[in-house]
Amino acid sequence: MNDMTVPREEREAKLEGMGCKRKRVEDVRFTQGKGNYVDDIKLKDMVFGDFVRSPYPHARVKSIDTSAAEALPGVLAVLTAETLKTVNLAWMPTLAGDVQMVLADGKVLFQNQEVAFVIAEDRYIAADAVDLVEVEYEELPVLVDPFKAMEPDAPVLREDLEGKTEGAHGARKHHNHIFEWTVGDSEATDLAFSKAEVTVKELFSYHRCHPCPLETCACVASMDKIKGELTLWGTFQAPHVVRTVASLLSTIPEHKIRVISPDIGGGFGNKVGVYPGYVCSIVGSIVLGRPVKWVEDRIENLSATAFARDYHMTTELAATAEGKITGLRCHVLADHGGFDACADPSKWPAGFFNIITGSYDIPTAHVAVDGVYTNKAPGGVAYRCSFRVTEAVYAMERAIDVLARKLNMDPAELRLKNFIRPEQFPYPSALGWEYDSGDYETAMRKAMETVDYAGLRAEQAEKRAAFERGETRELMGIGVSFFTEIVGAGPTRNCDILGIGMFDSCEIRIHPTGAAIARMGTISQGQGHQTTYAQILATELGIPADMIDIEEGDTDTAPYGLGTYGSRSTPVAGAATAMAARKIKAKAQMIAAHMLEVHEDDLEWDVDGFRVKGLPEKTASMKEICWAAYNNVPPNMEPGLEAVSYYDPPNMTYPFGAYICVMDIDVDTGAHKVRRFYALDDCGTRINPMIIEGQVHGGLTEGYAIAMGQEIAYDDMGNVTTASLMDFFLPTAVETPFWETDWTVTPSPHHPIGAKGVGESPNVGSVPCFSNAVNDAFAHLGVTHIQMPHDNWRIWRECKRLGLTG
Amino acid sequence: MAKTHVKMTVNGKEIEALVEPRTLLIHFIREELELTGPHIGCETSHCGACTLDIDGKSVKSCTMFAVQANGADIRTIEGMAEADGTLHPLQDAFREMHGLQCGFCTPGMITRAYRLLQENPNPSDEEIRMGISGNLCRCTGYQNIVAAIRLAAERMNGTQNWEAAE
Ligand code: FES
Ligand code: FES
Numbered sequence: 010m011n012d013m014t015v016p017r018e019e020r021e022a023k024l025e026g027m028g029c030k031r032k033r034v035e036d037v038r039f040t041q042g043k044g045n046y047v048d049d050i051k052l053k054d055m056v057f058g059d060f061v062r063s064p065y066p067h068a069r070v071k072s073i074d075t076s077a078a079e080a081l082p083g084v085l086a087v088l089t090a091e092t093l094k095t096v097n098l099a100w101m102p103t104l105a106g107d108v109q110m111v112l113a114d115g116k117v118l119f120q121n122q123e124v125a126f127v128i129a130e131d132r133y134i135a136a137d138a139v140d141l142v143e144v145e146y147e148e149l150p151v152l153v154d155p156f157k158a159m160e161p162d163a164p165v166l167r168e169d170l171e172g173k174t175e176g177a178h179g180a181r182k183h184h185n186h187i188f189e190w191t192v193g194d195s196e197a198t199d200l201a202f203s204k205a206e207v208t209v210k211e212l213f214s215y216h217r218c219h220p221c222p223l224e225t226c227a228c229v230a231s232m233d234k235i236k237g238e239l240t241l242w243g244t245f246q247a248p249h250v251v252r253t254v255a256s257l258l259s260t261i262p263e264h265k266i267r268v269i270s271p272d273i274g275g276g277f278g279n280k281v282g283v284y285p286g287y288v289c290s291i292v293g294s295i296v297l298g299r300p301v302k303w304v305e306d307r308i309e310n311l312s313a314t315a316f317a318r319d320y321h322m323t324t325e326l327a328a329t330a331e332g333k334i335t336g337l338r339c340h341v342l343a344d345h346g347g348f349d350a351c352a353d354p355s356k357w358p359a360g361f362f363n364i365i366t367g368s369y370d371i372p373t374a375h376v377a378v379d380g381v382y383t384n385k386a387p388g389g390v391a392y393r394c395s396f397r398v399t400e401a402v403y404a405m406e407r408a409i410d411v412l413a414r415k416l417n418m419d420p421a422e423l424r425l426k427n428f429i430r431p432e433q434f435p436y437p438s439a440l441g442w443e444y445d446s447g448d449y450e451t452a453m454r455k456a457m458e459t460v461d462y463a464g465l466r467a468e469q470a471e472k473r474a475a476f477e478r479g480e481t482r483e484l485m486g487i488g489v490s491f492f493t494e495i496v497g498a499g500p501t502r503n504c505d506i507l508g509i510g511m512f513d514s515c516e517i518r519i520h521p522t523g524a525a526i527a528r529m530g531t532i533s534q535g536q537g538h539q540t541t542y543a544q545i546l547a548t549e550l551g552i553p554a555d556m557i558d559i560e561e562g563d564t565d566t567a568p569y570g571l572g573t574y575g576s577r578s579t580p581v582a583g584a585a586t587a588m589a590a591r592k593i594k595a596k597a598q599m600i601a602a603h604m605l606e607v608h609e610d611d612l613e614w615d616v617d618g619f620r621v622k623g624l625p626e627k628t629a630s631m632k633e634i635c636w637a638a639y640n641n642v643p644p645n646m647e648p649g650l651e652a653v654s655y656y657d658p659p660n661m662t663y664p665f666g667a668y669i670c671v672m673d674i675d676v677d678t679g680a681h682k683v684r685r686f687y688a689l690d691d692c693g694t695r696i697n698p699m700i701i702e703g704q705v706h707g708g709l710t711e712g713y714a715i716a717m718g719q720e721i722a723y724d725d726m727g728n729v730t731t732a733s734l735m736d737f738f739l740p741t742a743v744e745t746p747f748w749e750t751d752w753t754v755t756p757s758p759h760h761p762i763g764a765k766g767v768g769e770s771p772n773v774g775s776v777p778c779f780s781n782a783v784n785d786a787f788a789h790l791g792v793t794h795i796q797m798p799h800d801n802w803r804i805w806r807e808c809k810r811l812g813l814t815g
Numbered sequence: 816m817a818k819t820h821v822k823m824t825v826n827g828k829e830i831e832a833l834v835e836p837r838t839l840l841i842h843f844i845r846e847e848l849e850l851t852g853p854h855i856g857c858e859t860s861h862c863g864a865c866t867l868d869i870d871g872k873s874v875k876s877c878t879m880f881a882v883q884a885n886g887a888d889i890r891t892i893e894g895m896a897e898a899d900g901t902l903h904p905l906q907d908a909f910r911e912m913h914g915l916q917c918g919f920c921t922p923g924m925i926t927r928a929y930r931l932l933q934e935n936p937n938p939s940d941e942e943i944r945m946g947i948s949g950n951l952c953r954c955t956g957y958q959n960i961v962a963a964i965r966l967a968a969e970r971m972n973g974t975q976n977w978e979a980a981e
Pocket of ligand 2: 223274275535914915916917918919920921951952953954955
């Protein structure tokens with residue numbers, strides 16, 4: 010008698026493996042208020058840190074007087090750059106190969122820059138003390154506009170780099186220049202343009218925005234001086250990297266540092282970087298011997314950590330008169346703020362921007378990116394996208410619409426005409442990528458059919474005519490976008506962070522009763538890792554997902570991994586999970602053969618155990634094998650059932666999708682209504698359809714916010730004007746459109762389970778879709794491009810410019 | 816700073832404490848009472864992560880002093896389940912409909928939805944959207960939150976269409 014006599018379907022259902030809409034394990038605690046986020050941590054003798062920040066965007070710091078603050082009862086210390094210099098930490102290296110001030114050293118380069126760090130018994134006293142620190146500034150000329158950064162008489166921002174003509178990524182052309190990054194064949198591209206029958210050129214500015222997770226960044230540093238051990242809890246999307254950086258900076262040996270990412274209240278790229286708050290908390294704890302907690306408030310979060318985008322992309326397409334694209338050229342001016350703290354793999358100063366040729370078979374292309382310093386906050390994170398992919402997709406997807414307009418072709422038709430065809434995969438792109446798999450036309454046609462694209466265009470024509478006749482004050486826009494993402498960074502041959510290859514890991518231990526624990530190098534920030542990794546293991550190992558615990562985020566127990574961002578968890582750690590499981594399965598097969606007294610080649614896998622080929626009643630279930638692993642293994646085999654995999658992906662994965670948006674715009678108010686939004690995503694093998702759908706909803710909502718109003722804006726004086734939720738647009742349930750989701754499945758051929766990753770696709774794909782819808786509404790009036798964000802005021806201004814409203 | 820004596824009922828329990836007049840209610844709840852379910856997402860009344868149910872109203876507790884809650888009857892997410900541990904229908908429905916991801920907005924969102932359903936036991940989707948518009952979520956795009964609240968309402972009214980949970 011054994012479990013494997015139960016019908017196959019029943020056994021499969023019991024596993025809750027891949028493809029199952031498994032309810033999330035995490036939610037049991039979250040719905041009861043039992044999550045454990047950083048600010049929930051309360052330690053004995055814990056004290057609080059808070060920053061004195063600069064009101065000026067560019068100023069010399071003449072003096073800092075901390076005496077009044079230090080005299081306040083309850084204040085324990087005030088750190089300044091001078092204090093940090095004693096431990097060589099006034100500056101820290103950035104992920105992009107630059108250096109960044111931890112606390113203002115001689116000058117400040119952006120508004121709200123960290124100037125001093127006050128540590129006090131509670132957060133109220135710390136806030137009082139912040140007000141008592143007196144800083145004398147001398148204002149300097151401010152550089153806000155990146156287009157003026159490289160003018161000869163532009164203010165010198167980075168005096169520390171004076172005379173340095175080489176940066177981390179090659180030559181610097183100007184005192185405010187960071188790097189120039191080029192890729193592609195410029196001569197061949199120039200030739201394509203000179204021969205082209207039709208060309209278009211447009212500047213697409215992708216404005217500065219911010220990931221703004223609901224939980225801000227925070228940490229608790231606790232130095233045990235007797236043991237010489239530092240424990241650091243924090244909102245870290247990459248805890249292992251943080252530990253390595255903390256060790257390198259503090260010179261505490263890496264094994265004496267324990268970094269823990271507990272539950273994280275959303276990340277979206279905000280929590281990848283290393284921020285002054287972490288460094289100051291660590292130093293504070295070392296100095297005081299007490300745990301130091303630091304929690305950003307929302308204004309600090311929006312104005313000082315982790316902006317995204319701020320890419321100004323002059324994009325050109327060359328094409329034949331029939332609409333076959335023959336070349337692409339793009340120059341990007343990248344505003345990196347006061348320090349280059351972009352969170353990209355080390356060798357990729359502009360991320361994977363060279364994915365810009367998108368889903369199209371474009372034979373030749375050239376891209377140049379110039380990074381410049383301005384008096385704005387540092388950052389440059391991948392806000393729910395792979396590194397600079399969303400910027401690239403935006404430029405391409407807007408450019409192809411502009412081309413369609415010039416050719417007088419339908420934008421969907423023009424896309425269909427230029428798609429990479431299924432038989433061209435694996436497809437080498439003109440800018441150096443090898444796309445793994447795709448079936449673009451099927452996805453595009455499915456999207457067009459589902460929304461009745463032809464019908465929508467007919468309706469639009471009618472509505473325009475009605476507008477002409479004065480019967481309506483609304484214009485209808487139809488936005489189409491088709492994106493190809495590049496995620497799952499990445500192969501260690503070309504992807505690293507501070508020299509550490511971007512592999513990821515999984516370590517599995519199976520207990521005698523068949524229950525298991527798997528520990529991962531990634532960390533969930535809401536993606537549901539505890540649920541989905543267990544599903545992969547359930548299918549691979551035939552152990553019910555409910556019997557498998559997933560642990561992440563504690564560097565003392567988890568295997569080294571590069572963390573969760575850039576949609577890399579499924580492509581990289583998901584693959585590690587499958588690979589580790591397969592090692593276990595191979596050993597299980599040997600044990601099964603021993604139990605059943607047959608050769609292992611005589612066994613075949615059947616859902617949750619092995620059967621002897623030709624003798625299906627002779628079985629060893631996984632549950633039986635797990636028990637045997639601890640008491641009845643073949644001679645010369647070690648007991649136990651454990652495995653670890655460090656997975657170095659052979660390639661990136663390339664998810665794609667087709668999105669269509671229908672929008673009505675009131676020309677008298679500039680207000681819009683998204684009547685319909687359809688999103689088809691192809692992320693390869695689908696692990697948990699419920700979670701995928703949730704990820705898509707969330708990403709679309711972020712994309713909607715970015716396209717339609719979310720912005721980190723600065724005035725001419727360098728004041729950040731949108732640093733609270735009063736001004737920074739986060740849609741509520743009322744503004745958020747209803748989302749229709751759909752899918753096709755084109756597995757990745759190089760991924761062990763064929764999965765590609767999905768969390769970021771909807772952000773990447775939807776921003777151009779909304780923007781295309783807005784532009785499409787006005788296209789018949791000769792409009793080629795309206796800059797984002799498309800808030801009501803800006804749309805209304807455009808209506809006024811076009812004489813549509815009084 | 817001189818402290819003030821306060822007395823309130825929190826999740827059915829009488830509590831008394833001395834607080835500084837400037838202590839925000841959310842800090843008092845989280846740090847003194849160690850009820851860390853309600854969160855802080857903005858401290859400016861925009862996000863709703865700190866929502867508590869106070870005397871029959873949804874209140875953003877980051878914009879209220881603890882002393883102002885003297886005498887109040889307060890319910891937090893920790894008091895949403897029954898004493899025997901049976902979850903509130905909203906707690907079940909949020910999980911079933913995937914109405915949460917990172918979970919940071921969830922305690923405030925469920926607390927708000929609880930009051931919404933007291934005020935309007937059978938809301939339309941539009942009314943639900945309006946009713947939770949003081950609570951921001953950065954992860955879910957709200958659609959599944961709306962579905963979860965609808966499902967909970969149906970169950971509480973005994974009009975559930977079981978297919979809805981699928
Ligand atoms: S923390 Fe109270 S509303 Fe945001
Ligand atoms: S679930 Fe993350 S903010 Fe709502």
